[in-house]
Amino acid sequence: MTTNSHRDTSATTRIERHHYDVVVIGAGGAGLRAAIEARLAGKKTAIISKSLFGKAHTVMAEGGAAAAMGNVNSRDSWQVHFRDTMRGGKFLNNFRMAELHAKESPQRIWELETYGALFDRTKDGKISQRNFGGHEYPRLAHVGDRTGLELIRTLQQKIVSLQQEDKREHGSYDARIKVFSETTITELLLDGDRVAGAFGYYRESGEFVLFEAPAVVLATGGVGRSYKVTSNSWEYTGDGHALALRAGATLINMEFLQFHPTGMVWPVSVKGILVTESVRGDGGILKNSEGKRFMFDYVPDVFRKQYAETPEEADRWYDDPDNNRRPPELLPRDEVARAINSEVKAGRGTPAGGVYLDIASRLPAEEIRRRLPSMHHQFKGLADVDITKEPMEVGPTCHYVMGGVEVDPDSGAAYGAVRGLFAAGEVSGGMHGSNRLGGNSLSDLLVFGKRAGGHAATYVDQLTGRPRVAVTAVETAVETALAPLQRDTGENPYTLQQDLQAVMGDLVGIIRREAELEDALARLAELRERVAKVSAAGGRRYNPGWHLALDLRNMLVVSECTAKAALERRESRGGHTREDFPTMDPQWRRVNLVCSLVGDTVRLERKPLPKMRSELIGLFDRAELAKYLTDEELTEFDALVAADAAAADVEKENR
Amino acid sequence: MGTKRQFRVWRGDAEGGDLQDYTVEVNEGEVVLDVIHRLQATDAPDLACRWNCKAGKCGSCSMEINGMPKLGCMTRMSTFEENETITVTPLRTFPVIRDLVTDVSFNYEKARETPAFAPPADLAPGDYRMQQVDVERSQEFRKCIECFLCQNVCHVIRDHDENKQAFSGPRYFIRAAELDMHPLDTRTDRKDYAQTEQGLGFCNITKCCTEVCPEHIKITDNGIIPMKERVVDRRYDPLVWLGSKIFRRGQVPQTSVTSGHSPGAVRSSAAGGGVHSHAGGSHDAQAEIQAQQGVNWHREVPHPTAPAVDASGKLPLTELTFDRAAAPSPFGDDVTFPLPPEHLNFAHPDQDERNH
Numbered sequence A: 001m002t003t004n005s006h007r008d009t010s011a012t013t014r015i016e017r018h019h020y021d022v023v024v025i026g027a028g029g030a031g032l033r034a035a036i037e038a039r040l041a042g043k044k045t046a047i048i049s050k051s052l053f054g055k056a057h058t059v060m061a062e063g064g065a066a067a068a069m070g071n072v073n074s075r076d077s078w079q080v081h082f083r084d085t086m087r088g089g090k091f092l093n094n095f096r097m098a099e100l101h102a103k104e105s106p107q108r109i110w111e112l113e114t115y116g117a118l119f120d121r122t123k124d125g126k127i128s129q130r131n132f133g134g135h136e137y138p139r140l141a142h143v144g145d146r147t148g149l150e151l152i153r154t155l156q157q158k159i160v161s162l163q164q165e166d167k168r169e170h171g172s173y174d175a176r177i178k179v180f181s182e183t184t185i186t187e188l189l190l191d192g193d194r195v196a197g198a199f200g201y202y203r204e205s206g207e208f209v210l211f212e213a214p215a216v217v218l219a220t221g222g223v224g225r226s227y228k229v230t231s232n233s234w235e236y237t238g239d240g241h242a243l244a245l246r247a248g249a250t251l252i253n254m255e256f257l258q259f260h261p262t263g264m265v266w267p268v269s270v271k272g273i274l275v276t277e278s279v280r281g282d283g284g285i286l287k288n289s290e291g292k293r294f295m296f297d298y299v300p301d302v303f304r305k306q307y308a309e310t311p312e313e314a315d316r317w318y319d320d321p322d323n324n325r326r327p328p329e330l331l332p333r334d335e336v337a338r339a340i341n342s343e344v345k346a347g348r349g350t351p352a353g354g355v356y357l358d359i360a361s362r363l364p365a366e367e368i369r370r371r372l373p374s375m376h377h378q379f380k381g382l383a384d385v386d387i388t389k390e391p392m393e394v395g396p397t398c399h400y401v402m403g404g405v406e407v408d409p410d411s412g413a414a415y416g417a418v419r420g421l422f423a424a425g426e427v428s429g430g431m432h433g434s435n436r437l438g439g440n441s442l443s444d445l446l447v448f449g450k451r452a453g454g455h456a457a458t459y460v461d462q463l464t465g466r467p468r469v470a471v472t473a474v475e476t477a478v479e480t481a482l483a484p485l486q487r488d489t490g491e492n493p494y495t496l497q498q499d500l501q502a503v504m505g506d507l508v509g510i511i512r513r514e515a516e517l518e519d520a521l522a523r524l525a526e527l528r529e530r531v532a533k534v535s536a537a538g539g540r541r542y543n544p545g546w547h548l549a550l551d552l553r554n555m556l557v558v559s560e561c562t563a564k565a566a567l568e569r570r571e572s573r574g575g576h577t578r579e580d581f582p583t584m585d586p587q588w589r590r591v592n593l594v595c596s597l598v599g600d601t602v603r604l605e606r607k608p609l610p611k612m613r614s615e616l617i618g619l620f621d622r623a624e625l626a627k628y629l630t631d632e633e634l635t636e637f638d639a640l641v642a643a644d645a646a647a648a649d650v651e652k653e654n655r
Numbered sequence B: 001m002g003t004k005r006q007f008r009v010w011r012g013d014a015e016g017g018d019l020q021d022y023t024v025e026v027n028e029g030e031v032v033l034d035v036i037h038r039l040q041a042t043d044a045p046d047l048a049c050r051w052n053c054k055a056g057k058c059g060s061c062s063m064e065i066n067g068m069p070k071l072g073c074m075t076r077m078s079t080f081e082e083n084e085t086i087t088v089t090p091l092r093t094f095p096v097i098r099d100l101v102t103d104v105s106f107n108y109e110k111a112r113e114t115p116a117f118a119p120p121a122d123l124a125p126g127d128y129r130m131q132q133v134d135v136e137r138s139q140e141f142r143k144c145i146e147c148f149l150c151q152n153v154c155h156v157i158r159d160h161d162e163n164k165q166a167f168s169g170p171r172y173f174i175r176a177a178e179l180d181m182h183p184l185d186t187r188t189d190r191k192d193y194a195q196t197e198q199g200l201g202f203c204n205i206t207k208c209c210t211e212v213c214p215e216h217i218k219i220t221d222n223g224i225i226p227m228k229e230r231v232v233d234r235r236y237d238p239l240v241w242l243g244s245k246i247f248r249r250g251q252v253p254q255t256s257v258t259s260g261h262s263p264g265a266v267r268s269s270a271a272g273g274g275v276h277s278h279a280g281g282s283h284d285a286q287a288e289i290q291a292q293q294g295v296n297w298h299r300e301v302p303h304p305t306a307p308a309v310d311a312s313g314k315l316p317l318t319e320l321t322f323d324r325a326a327a328p329s330p331f332g333d334d335v336t337f338p339l340p341p342e343h344l345n346f347a348h349p350d351q352d353e354r355n356h
Ligand SMILES: Cc1cc2nc3c(=O)[nH]c(=O)nc-3n(C[C@H](O)[C@H](O)[C@H](O)COP(=O)(O)OP(=O)(O)OC[C@H]3O[C@@H](n4cnc5c(N)ncnc54)[C@H](O)[C@@H]3O)c2cc1C
Pocket: A025, A026, A027, A028, A029, A030, A031, A048, A049, A050, A051, A056, A057, A058, A059, A060, A061, A062, A063, A064, A065, A066, A148, A183, A184, A185, A186, A200, A219, A220, A221, A222, A231, A232, A235, A239, A240, A274, A399, A400, A424, A425, A426, A427, A438, A439, A440, A441, A442, A443, A445
């Protein structure tokens, strides 16, 4: 190992140095899959993670991983999956990413079996697939309600198996792939416009560490910690988003945040914890405080054709999905979240500000325990709520950020003014458009994790010289990192975090208004001053206050992007709802909002959406497209169809 | 609506530390981790503690609460009395880094040593076919969230650092069991491995690991015992060996089965082929099952107390200073005979029938 410690000339700080070909920041599904690919391509790879190995956020995913394997309904195909994804994202998705995702996810899931994963099975021994909101056919590969755990453990064990190979071949487990757990990256270092390395600290000791590497893959997940009610852990402070911005990359779609419709709102110990969508897939229904099953009142026009109009029809769907339309409880998440919000605002909510999700009265207790074992266990254990006996109190919870690093769809390489930077997983943007379908994230991690890892390796191969880390850049990084510890006049980081969460939760939350967004931007500017002066008590060894103080500036810049983009986009679409512009506007569908950093201010630009290839747009009905596209685009579509028809005629004649 | 509660939290690092008292507000419906977070936000911003999911899914927040190994995020405050002082300490089996954070790298090393899944060579991805009933056995073990509470509670390594090299611990026994039971794993030596490399023989089925597992994995019944049962015809296992002795001779056991308790627990030597290579008992499986029925595994096994030796490693006692004539009892002065039957590992083979 090329590790050596040396004394930095300016500061008396020890900095451990490592040299790698590819550094992957993040040990969730995307990071681990990227690292496996880079290692398989022969690159010396480091995996860096803020928490212990195997604890990343991916572990929490419950429902499953979407892949059109067609094991349960053979009519499923990548085309159908592609259509569902575009519909879910309200046609704002990067179509190429949605296409690659739909095509490659079955392969990525099958591959997991060769690593040792054990999914639930169908009767004929294939991987079983379950229904989920927004997916036309049963499509989610799953293991009970702990699919994320299976995914991360499988990848973790695959990495161990590669390390065992390396041990046999090179005598050391760490010869070609090494995991740096409980290590936080605070800065990316550049050589001109090329990535040269990553700088960070070991949480345990507070010592600094420098990774020199020509290629960095960001797989740092999301931003949810900026919100009051969230399903996300302390890790989700938008580090990757902020690192990318500071390195010269761009972020897109930052106004789109997914609020999971059914997070627990009561009791406190489970506040923010999600009730998996499979509760609704398995028959759970939503009721307001008057006991009314209200979702039938909230089916938007674009979905009328697919959703039942009466409770009787909806109930028949569970047993006979081919001849009945689905219950409205299975509408995409944003629709459900919005419906709940409206009910609560109209005064029909529960005392804690949610609505009731009832499965207890719909299935026998035994069946509930069998289908939802960990849900049952979790609520019984945490809150003494027995979901087989009483309804749950649920409400919208900040869950997922659709926005993220703007990347090249095929390679995951970040756009903007930087080379050698790749992004995959929740930290990247574009794939899910304005709203993500449940289950599409886990498969997204695998598909684009593999691509980013592979392309990072290719990028390293074609480099002629190694970029070099500038000493001054390291010195600045050290200073920035130590600053909160050296100040004792500033505010407590926890207070600042609470204030930030209040601003984002109250003013840039699920329903947005122009005046509030402007107010939010003003408050964020004030917070920026305060965060610049934050001070942390204690020393450098495992000091969570210090860690939070360093994370705050990332949360802040990412929140600014969200607030700015939310103010700019004057329409409602997917994970962005403007009360003052309540409908979708086809003109806005053609626009991506792109954030970059100039000095330390966020700049927002409009960028046209790439145009879908003709064979892909041909997969949709004209009637459906009419809901999303401008007249101009529709005319184009008609011409395309006419041309196709003509071509077909010519072919017929020629035969 | 909050009430003030008393907390004692261990603060310190590898050099040492002590319990510190805090009075902290607790609201209805909160868990211990919520209270730790409140401490961080108020009195102790640098209090170190691991957590991620706050939902019992990631296994990060393991700690000892009133001495019981638990997940902080799954321990409801309502399970304590209002006036009860709650003591929170780090996991004892692993070296402390700071406050409630311990160095759990031992577990990752053991994980790395366990041979990985060996996929069938002739099956392409997508062609794997398995029945639900067949995957379920392994799936139980794959529920493991790696909280390491079972590792922490296992007496073989708790307070016995010297056993750590030879003993992988319950978490990794079930990993071996999981692969052993995997319908498509092509390695056939999983049990052997557990015995020779993981130190399965150290385990005397006290079931403490099963008791603390937050995922309710039946570590012993479904993992360890099947692994032991099937190695037994080839390998010596002190537990089964002892069990069979008791049954065959119908005797009260003379030795305690807590071999792992004694600091001098025998190390595995690869050359010797197994832990405890000093004896070899080969038994047929049926006899083993019968043997086990004769043993009362649920008995609380008392920890042997170490004698109070002085700096030279000897008792501060000579024949002259001793207050009695003749030698003391080898069983300890506080032991009287006959021993009370409920303290024995022996259970009558017919006892269940008699109860009917
Ligand atoms: C409760 C819950 C349920 C979900 N259920 C589903 C589901 O059923 N199906 C589905 O498809 N999706 C689901 N999701 C979404 C999905 O789990 C996540 O989007 C996905 O796991 C993100 O994976 P990732 O690899 O991008 O990042 P993560 O798994 O979050 O990993 C991020 C990694 O980056 C590291 N990191 C971050 N910052 C730094 C830094 N500065 N330095 C070093 N390391 C850093 C972290 O330590 C971590 O290892 C769910 C999410 C939640 C919260």
